[in-house]
Amino acid sequence: MNAIEMQSLTKKYGKVTAVDNLSLTIEQGELFSLLGVNGAGKTTTIKMLSCLIKPTGGDAVLLGDSVKERSQVIKGKINISPQETAVAANLSVIENLELIAGIYGQDSKSAKKSADGIASQFGLDGVRKKKTKQLSGGMQRRLSIAMALISNPQILFLDEPTLGLDVLARRELWASIGALKGKVTIILTTHYLEEAEALSDRVGIMANGKLTAVGTVAKLTEQTGTNKLEDAFIILAGGVV
């Protein structure tokens, strides 16, 4: 079953077309990576899918509901880990988790239970009562993803989830994200091509607001006659290898 169906999804800012006639289908449980250079339209696409901005044209249907017509219903089924860590700085780890659980409708008892569970799952037990502004970048990223998952979303948007992390923290997060595969539909944007290669079921490449290629890593490298996703990406994004 399809989790997301985009039909000619378009976003214009004045005369600038940020996303141009994007049509794409993503299956439930799939981990789909959206790649592109800065300004390609990835974040705008994610913002439209997560009901943060309205499309200028076309539509996207998430789990049977249109982003144009039933955004409030969709909001209960999705969650996002934005590019920035987006945590409440003066709240503790557990308080952040309980806050998000409560906002998504869990009662106090359930929210506490969910927060405890997800804190353990993401290795945050040792810093439960620490204010989030005192956490390392890696820990804040983990918390950010845990906050996105505590509502049990059916679709999860991860916007550059490992940006600025060292290699160890990145690999730890990869393991956490990888463990979600098949359970949650994940849309991932990243500039780290090895990350997309390691995690994705399929990859979509955007350039100048258009989707220039979609497929598995193997298909994209075969299509471009290259050996690595990075080389395939450069060709498909309009660069020169």
Next chain:
Amino acid sequence: MRIVLFAKRNMKEILRDPVNFFFGLGFPLILLVLLSVINSAIPPEANNPMFAIENLAPGLAMFGTAFLALFAGMLLSKDRTSSFLMRLFTSPMTSLDFILGYTLPMLIMALVQAAITLLAAGIAGLEITIYILPAIVVTMITSFLFVGLGLLCGSAMNDKAVGGICGALLTNVAGWLSGVFVPIDLIGGTFKRIADILPFYHSVQAIRIALEGNYIEILPHLAVVLGYTVVIFVIAVIIFQRKMSGDKA
């Protein structure tokens, strides 16, 4: 439920910052002590009652709530720039949840702040009567103005700009043009006319009259303050909703 959760979070964010504690509560109390000392040094023949406790107390109660603009603005602005609001905008929270969630903690703080300032003024010589209760309520009502200004600036500006406008500029304008630091009625002229046009002087007058228990005279002053408050809140809500449904959270 969501409003309460979000309001609690906002309250914690503000109160866990010691700088906020100092400016919100400590600073008006320090001013109360300093200006009371100055008042006691003014000879009676000078006939200058501006720092007399019955004038000073309502002024400082209003002045203390001016910092709510800074708290609300900084919190909202930081929530925007750190993408915390972006996270919440994708949740089922409505614009009413956000507006009330940001406003309610400020009103509670205004109540507590006004109560502490006026009771401390009692120690400094203010006659504590039952009228202190309506004065606290009137202070809370006039504090809506500053909360609205904070939400307006926080919706439209980054935290540095909010710090400059709601911190340095607004507290100075509110302090000088409300009559807390200068005898506006004595100065008169253009200065008095400007103070009359703006809401700060009227806020202090409303609180002062409430302390005297003369409610009919409050209304013209409250009308000016509430007029500004409604306009500022409407603009703040429009800008916030545009951010919420717009392109730059």
